[in-house]
Amino acid sequence: MSVFILPILFIFVFAYSYRKKVNTYQTFISGAKGAIPLAIDIFPYIATIMIAVSLLQLSGVTAFISNLLSPVFVMLGIPKELCEFIILRPFTGSGSLAIIKDIISTYGADSYITRSACCVMGCSETIFYVATVYTSQTKIKKLLYAIPIALFVSLVGAIVSCLLCKIM
Helix, strand or coil, X not given: CHHHHHHHHHHHHHHHHHHCCCCXXXXXXXXXXXXXXXXXXXXXXXXXXXXXHHHHHHHCHHHHHHHHHHHHXXXXXXCHHXXXXXXXXXXXXXXXXXXXXXXXXXXXXXXXXXXXXXXXXXXXXXXXXXXXXXXXXXXXXXXXXXXXXXXXXXXXXXXXXXXHHHHC
């Protein structure tokens, strides 16, 4: 059934635009033209966050912080093996996927640690990446409350995810 969702959506959009007498092709082209300057404007922000995350990983800072915070995470109910993943998740989506790949290959697809990692991945977001992209195109630059609250909620989501995976 899910195979038909995109074709049905396209047919619906084309039928709706035909009924409203909108030139679909020209509208698509003008939208694509507007996306190119946006991508050029956002690129430096994305490149900066990606370089910073790579430097943190390669220098061993994330492993050091992970080892430092693992007793606190274990006390909160998060397995020690997920500490580095939970620390990196707010910064990078692709880095998180790489860590999940390692977790799956190390512990197996049906283990508690893997299920917890997948639930944490699903309930969290790349907070700094999203904040970087969105604030690069708006006048809002003060994120004094937004980022700490998002990090706190991400941690709570990780705790609840691990708890649910443990009892299920």
